[in-house]
Amino acid sequence: MASKNKAGPAPAWQATGAATLIDVARVAGVSPITVSRALNQPELLTEKTLAKVAAAVLSTGYVKNMVAGALASNRSKLVALLLPTIANTIFADTVQAATDTLAASGYQVLLGLSGYETAREEALVETILSRRPDGIIITGTSHTELTRQRLLQARIPIVETWDMTPTPIDMLVGFSHEAVGAAMAAGLLGRGYRRFAILTLDDPRGARRNAGLVAALTEQGVTVVNTDTLPAPATMPLGREGAARLFAAPKKRRPDVIVCSSDTLALGAMTEAASRGLRVPEDIAIMGFGDLHYAAHTVPPLSTVSIDGAAIGRLAAQRLLDRFNHVAMPAAMRVTDTGFQLLQRGST
Amino acid sequence: MASKNKAGPAPAWQATGAATLIDVARVAGVSPITVSRALNQPELLTEKTLAKVAAAVLSTGYVKNMVAGALASNRSKLVALLLPTIANTIFADTVQAATDTLAASGYQVLLGLSGYETAREEALVETILSRRPDGIIITGTSHTELTRQRLLQARIPIVETWDMTPTPIDMLVGFSHEAVGAAMAAGLLGRGYRRFAILTLDDPRGARRNAGLVAALTEQGVTVVNTDTLPAPATMPLGREGAARLFAAPKKRRPDVIVCSSDTLALGAMTEAASRGLRVPEDIAIMGFGDLHYAAHTVPPLSTVSIDGAAIGRLAAQRLLDRFNHVAMPAAMRVTDTGFQLLQRGST
């Protein structure tokens, strides 16, 4: 071994900036593969060897390079999380829970925000797949044919979320939006409302909730008197304007209840009602969706459908982890219905 | 070239599942590097060559492997985004804006949620750095010494956000929390309040806002009559309980205004006030922080400090992109104060 005294020149890794596994190996006096094992499967090595490596890691300031590791091992320890948007929405809890669950097992999250157009999702999926994630959590079940194909060809576990379908790509954690619509219909009909208006975003899942609502109403001989479809994203002013239009409609199209596709729109509608001196729910009832944390604290408290977003994130992540670890998964577990809760509060 | 007729066996890439650049090159009848160029620098190639490659990409179903690309080029096209949390918070807009801005330039976001403990941040930073991101956007300016060191050693552009300091690690986009506190003091003193209580989370930035508030009050000879520090995360029930304690305090510690470290806590405090028949702001004034989208729609509308989270995200991302593209950056631009707005609404 070359003498390495105080007078010697700075070692290579110090000059270059980034120490590699090889630098660590050299300093520790072992082979590179031993360093790799010390970091990834320490149980295979002697205490003594581990100590040598640990010291070398410290003295070199070595930081693992997972890019090289991923290429060599064909496992990236990366999970892609695809959502329409994260701003002002119900998905935040899902992201938090999924990230936490995955992090606990050493996986990191690659975030993809796809907007609400399937075309953008298509492009995003291609980019994301180029990172070779070990698994994917994707929002919704309606994707373009190309997206489905690519996802399938990637041959990695996929979890679709926040929706329900009999034909998932792979696994699924969510709930039925049609069922949500039907539950709203039942709850509101039960309270005596008969003149329904819908204030909705231009969003596929919202559309399916509306379809479920309309179907259940039709079954009872009740028809929707008015529908206003708004461009995403949901904002309160948007909800307020939409409600204003509904209130201004000719008398025979004026509702006694407004079903909104999100709490945010609903809160806007409540504001508009208040500004017109309309009492909620006596003059006009209002229902939201999402159970954002303020929903119970509006005046009157907002009726809404509560979704456990954190549970969805946690379960979706867990399904992936189980697959990674080759845990046996009965066919029934590939689809998990997390359900929802219809909360009738003061506004209906 | 070997004859490749209809009768021939399926090509290798079809058997293996994933086509590589080499497979594409073979099919296109060009060299691998030409395929690489066709994908990354098409302007260097002939229309004709591009067409051949495009056809081969299609027929092989090739999906770029950015893991290998990152290793070879030492550029990952990945930006790490580190936040305390994403659930129920003001950071959502920042994430959305940063992600959008970066995506437009072909960068993807690696999400890291660090919690509010610097120790967890430390571990997270190490993991994140092992992915060799091209840049980092990190929340806050108070990190452990080890974190700072590692960040510095990574020799990549760093943007700290949502805070202000004279000594950033590299670049900074944010605002001064001390200034926020001072502005709150000025605004509230101006409305005649003299008995201040603080309802705050155990969070470093909140603490600095409080410090700014207290300093400004002290200057005017006003002291804080009571402070209640709550464990993160902020929830409305937590705010409500905190407010209840403040209201139940002995008379001489009872406030005429409660300054909350977040809108969520403030909304809880308003609920507690209402439940006790206290009028806001006549009996008790309340101020929040964050300007969550419901703040203007509470009853009465919540006074708060508005932060443009989207601007922070967009600017932070832009600073990184400028660095990546070697855009000249005057020293002054390394620190950007995005400011804030004190909104006195009905609750004060």
Added chain:
DNA sequence: CTGTTAGCGCTTTCAA
């Protein structure tokens, strides 16, 4: 405008 050569930093596979 296109190709050749070499190698990024790690892990797999086999061998000792």
Added chain:
DNA sequence: TTGAAAGCGCTAACAG
């Protein structure tokens, strides 16, 4: 329990 050789899929650097 440790090591040697080979190679993951791509791109930098240079050549033509």
